[in-house]
Amino acid sequence: MTKFFLTKDLYMLIVMHHKAGNKQIESVTKAIEAMGLTAAPIPGSERTAIGVLGNKGYVDDTTIRDLPGVSQVIHVSKPYKLVSRDFHPKNTIVKVGGVEIGEGKRPVVVAGPCAVESESQIIKTAIAVKKAGADMLRGGAFKPRTGPHTFQGLREEGLKLLVKAREETGLPIVTEVMSPDTVSLVAASADLLQIGARNMQNFDLLREVGKIRKPVLLKRGMSATLEEFLAAAEYILAEGNPHVILCERGIRTFETATRNTLDLSIVPLIREISHLPVMVDPSHATGKRSLVSPMSKAALVSGAHGVLVEVHPEPEKALSDGPQSLTFAGFEQLMTELKRLNGYLGF
Numbered sequence: 001m002t003k004f005f006l007t008k009d010l011y012m013l014i015v016m017h018h019k020a021g022n023k024q025i026e027s028v029t030k031a032i033e034a035m036g037l038t039a040a041p042i043p044g045s046e047r048t049a050i051g052v053l054g055n056k057g058y059v060d061d062t063t064i065r066d067l068p069g070v071s072q073v074i075h076v077s078k079p080y081k082l083v084s085r086d087f088h089p090k091n092t093i094v095k096v097g098g099v100e101i102g103e104g105k106r107p108v109v110v111a112g113p114c115a116v117e118s119e120s121q122i123i124k125t126a127i128a129v130k131k132a133g134a135d136m137l138r139g140g141a142f143k144p145r146t147g148p149h150t151f152q153g154l155r156e157e158g159l160k161l162l163v164k165a166r167e168e169t170g171l172p173i174v175t176e177v178m179s180p181d182t183v184s185l186v187a188a189s190a191d192l193l194q195i196g197a198r199n200m201q202n203f204d205l206l207r208e209v210g211k212i213r214k215p216v217l218l219k220r221g222m223s224a225t226l227e228e229f230l231a232a233a234e235y236i237l238a239e240g241n242p243h244v245i246l247c248e249r250g251i252r253t254f255e256t257a258t259r260n261t262l263d264l265s266i267v268p269l270i271r272e273i274s275h276l277p278v279m280v281d282p283s284h285a286t287g288k289r290s291l292v293s294p295m296s297k298a299a300l301v302s303g304a305h306g307v308l309v310e311v312h313p314e315p316e317k318a319l320s321d322g323p324q325s326l327t328f329a330g331f332e333q334l335m336t337e338l339k340r341l342n343g344y345l346g347f
């Protein structure tokens with residue numbers, strides 16, 4: 001019996017109703033076997049549980065959940081494997097241009113406007129954030145806006161301007177890709193491809209960025225659980241691209257005083273479960289300029305490998321996300337504070 005459990009993984013535990021009879025137990029056992037898996041009934045004094053064993057990976061429970069006599073289905077194995085430390089104990093360090101992101105590295109700062117709006121706006125910002133010590137430049141060319149009547153981004157023109165900003169400053173560029181058919185276009189310019197919160201479960205897009213070798217910044221969906229977040233990253237790794245950085249950017253809760261609720265506890269939790277680097281975006285998490293600096297510092301204290309911060313030359317005139325964008329002076333101040341904090345953290 002012990003040997004049996006050692007050679008096969010326990011995927012699921014099916015708890016039968018206390019009134020379930022042998023016939024029902026037998027039909028569940030047959031359904032498990034029909035899936036190519038092994039059923040191991042564990043009779044108890046009040047009810048029977050059935051262990052589901054095999055060597056396949058995550059098991060879809062839809063054909064079993066509704067069978068007569070089944071009271072509860074408990075998943076033991078997770079819908080992800082490649083992103084997990086159990087499978088890959090060594091920390092992943094993602095390289096973007098010359099910048100290394102991950103465990104043991106100095107936390108990185110990615111800064112720039114929500115959207116690329118004009119040549120002068122992105123070049124000015126690139127020069128200012130570089131001078132203040134940013135490691136990378138961000139800026140959306142393809143923007144996922146909530147409604148269709150707002151600024152949608154400069155698209156290809158925006159990518160060209162980002163490339164100019166990189167030429168000007170040497171900063172690697174981070175920009176969002178919204179659809180599978182634009183992955184190669186965006187990847188031709190970007191150093192780090194961002195998948196936005198709204199697209200975290202766009203599985204075709206995840207597969208497409210999994211097929212290329214450019215690093216990916218995967219943002220957490222606004223209603224995604226940790227398991228869903230890691231399962232989304234699993235899609236990218238499963239296609240062969242291991243260069244993934246996870247990014248907590250706030251989740252939807254009952255609280256409306258902030259744009260989202262920054263779920264900082266997920267940072268050390270991700271570091272326990274996964275080998276992938278994890279960053280925090282305090283701009284979208286809070287939606288409020290005054291909260292960006294305190295939450296950036298909190299992010300680094302919680303163990304984040306970097307922060308993603310929106311900065312704009314004139315936030316009051318920004319075409320998107322002005323209220324959460326730092327001014328150049330505000331960003332310089334933040335960088336001074338982060339440098340001091342890094343000293344304390346040993347970087």
Ligand code: PEP
Pocket residue numbers: 114140144195196197198219249281284
């Ligand atoms: C952004 O980074 O500008 C953005 C749209 O972020 P998110 O997908 O997290 O909302």
Ligand code: MN
Pocket residue numbers: 114115284310320321
């Ligand atoms: Mn934004």
